[in-house]
Amino acid sequence: MKKRCLACLLVFMLPAAGICADSATDAQKAIAAAKAAQKEADALQGGWRSTESLIKKAEKTAAKGDHRKALALATKARREAGLARAQAEHERQHWSPPPYAQP
Amino acid sequence: MNKVILVVVYLGFMGTFPMLSHAGPDEDLKAYQAYFKQQFPDFKDSNYLMGMYNFNDDKRRQWEEIMEFPPYEFVIEKGERLFNTPFPNGKSYADCLENGGTGIANTYPRFDLQEGRVRTLSMELNRCREKNGAKPLGLLKGDLPAILAYLAETSRGMPIDIQVADDPRALAAYEDGKRIYFTRRGPRGFACYHCHWETAGRRIRGNELSPAIGQAANFPAYRSKWGALGPIQRRYKGCMKNVGAKPLKAGSAGMNNLEYFHRRLSNGLPSNAPAARF
Numbered sequence: 256m257k258k259r260c261l262a263c264l265l266v267f268m269l270p271a272a273g274i275c276a277d278s279a280t281d282a283q284k285a286i287a288a289a290k291a292a293q294k295e296a297d298a299l300q301g302g303w304r305s306t307e308s309l310i311k312k313a314e315k316t317a318a319k320g321d322h323r324k325a326l327a328l329a330t331k332a333r334r335e336a337g338l339a340r341a342q343a344e345h346e347r348q349h350w351s352p353p354p355y356a357q358p
Numbered sequence: 359m360n361k362v363i364l365v366v367v368y369l370g371f372m373g374t375f376p377m378l379s380h381a382g383p384d385e386d387l388k389a390y391q392a393y394f395k396q397q398f399p400d401f402k403d404s405n406y407l408m409g410m411y412n413f414n415d416d417k418r419r420q421w422e423e424i425m426e427f428p429p430y431e432f433v434i435e436k437g438e439r440l441f442n443t444p445f446p447n448g449k450s451y452a453d454c455l456e457n458g459g460t461g462i463a464n465t466y467p468r469f470d471l472q473e474g475r476v477r478t479l480s481m482e483l484n485r486c487r488e489k490n491g492a493k494p495l496g497l498l499k500g501d502l503p504a505i506l507a508y509l510a511e512t513s514r515g516m517p518i519d520i521q522v523a524d525d526p527r528a529l530a531a532y533e534d535g536k537r538i539y540f541t542r543r544g545p546r547g548f549a550c551y552h553c554h555w556e557t558a559g560r561r562i563r564g565n566e567l568s569p570a571i572g573q574a575a576n577f578p579a580y581r582s583k584w585g586a587l588g589p590i591q592r593r594y595k596g597c598m599k600n601v602g603a604k605p606l607k608a609g610s611a612g613m614n615n616l617e618y619f620h621r622r623l624s625n626g627l628p629s630n631a632p633a634a635r636f
Contacts, residue, residue, distance in 0.1 A: 300538070300612055302604035303545050335545075346541045353551060355393055356540075358385035 278322035285329035286313050292336035301343025306335045383522040383532050383622065390623055394571045397558065406572030407630045413559050413566035421634070430507055430580040430632040433587045437508030440501050445490035451505070454486030463506070464513040464629040467520065467618045469528040476531045476614040479506060480589060497608045498592045506578045507587050510631035518575050518629055520622040531611075535619025538612055544602035550620075553597075574621040576633035587632060590617060 289310050296302040309332035317325035398405065401412075411418040441459065444450045452458035466479040480502055484494035495502040522532045542549045551570070553562060558569040577590035584592070591608045594616060598605035606613045 297604060300541075300606055301543060304599060304602055304604055305545060307604065338545075342542065342547070346543070350537055350541045350549075352536070352540050353556065356390060356551065356555060358381045358389040 278326065279317070282313070282317045282322040282325040282329060285326050285333065286310065286317065289313065289329045289332035289336060292333050292340065296336050296339035296343055299340060299343035299347065301339050301346070303335060303339045306332050306339060309335065382529065386536070387622065387625060391571060391626075393555070394558075394569050398569065401569075403572075403627050406569065406624075406627055407575055407633075409568030409572060409576065409635075410566040412568075417566070417636070421636070424582075424634050428580070428632075428634055429582075430587050430634060433504050433507045433580065434511050434632065436501075437504035437506070437511075441505050441508050445487070445492055447490055449490050451483060451486050454489065455482060459509050460512045461516055462513060463510040463631070464516045465519050465521070467614060467621060469521075469523050469525070469531060469618070471523060471525060471528075474527045475611060476535075476618045478591075478609075478614055478617060479509060481609070481614075498588055498595075499586065503578050503587050503589050503592075506589055507632040510578055510629065513629050514631070515628045518621065518624045518627050520618065520625055522618075522622070531615045532619055532622070534612065535615035535617070538606070538616045539619055543598065546601055548601035550597065570620070571623050572627055573624070574617075575624040575627045575630050576635070577631055579631065579633045579635045581635045583636060590621070594620075 289306070293302055293306050293310065296306070309328050313325045313328035313332060316322075316328060394401070394406075398412075405412050408418070411421045441451050456462050463479055466482075467476050469475070470477045480497050483502060483505055484497075487494055522528050539550045542552075553567045554570040554573070558567050560567060574590055577593065578587055579590075579593075580587040581593075591613050594613065595605035595608065606616070
């Protein structure tokens, strides 16, 4: 009886553990991607402070085991870093003193 | 008919091109100072140096009270002591600096033609330390700003005189500083000029905004908010943080070029550093 119970438990628990492992990996991947995107924005002198906070929050949340939330935060950070980079690239091409400040 | 159009276009281009090619740092400065003269026709030099305190009587009174016993005086004394303390090899900062360091702060940052980059006075002091076997000091807090305060005191009243050498590298550094100054950054898309040009004299939350001209003549400055005296790059970092941007690293080429451009806006005004600010 005991053996059957153990087998049943294993059958149900193993996929759950797999899901946990997957979400942990996904969160870590998303955090790494956000960090890489942030680095790109920084290289253009265009990083945003809020992105850094989001990445830190994502890391803390992942460490606590809430991988779903960590994934969401890291995804948001990555998106934000993309916006920062786009802003910096745009500014590199189109920055200009305002008309009243031109000789 | 086509030839006529071509000639007109060519003449138009030739008419415009020389104008563009001559727009350099001197033309910029004239245009910038003319803008502020138009914005604040009654301003004298002293008004530019007073910054935000022009625009709020209460704050000006508080500031004047602070200035009765300027909080930076002890820092100047400390800076003088540090400046005159010899290195273990017997040499001193005065041996490294032009004119022994007296009356030169108003001419920094300078473009170093040998190194091909902008050098701030902080960099000169740290280079001197390294040359004499001492470790470089932190740029934003502690002993280095105190020495800067002492050196600034020796050039108080002397005109700010930041020169852009006739060298393409110096011009490139100036242009880089200008780009950084006029670049929107952070999630709110603010550039320096949004606050200190077109809204100078108005308020952002509880604070009146100072005009861009004159700001740099007051640094290094003792800020009540910091409870300490700090160099202008510390203030730049604060501004960048305020608009949500990750600040550039103090002492980086970008930050030094920004200081080169920004400090040049105050050319001709008497140096008023160190000063006190909220």
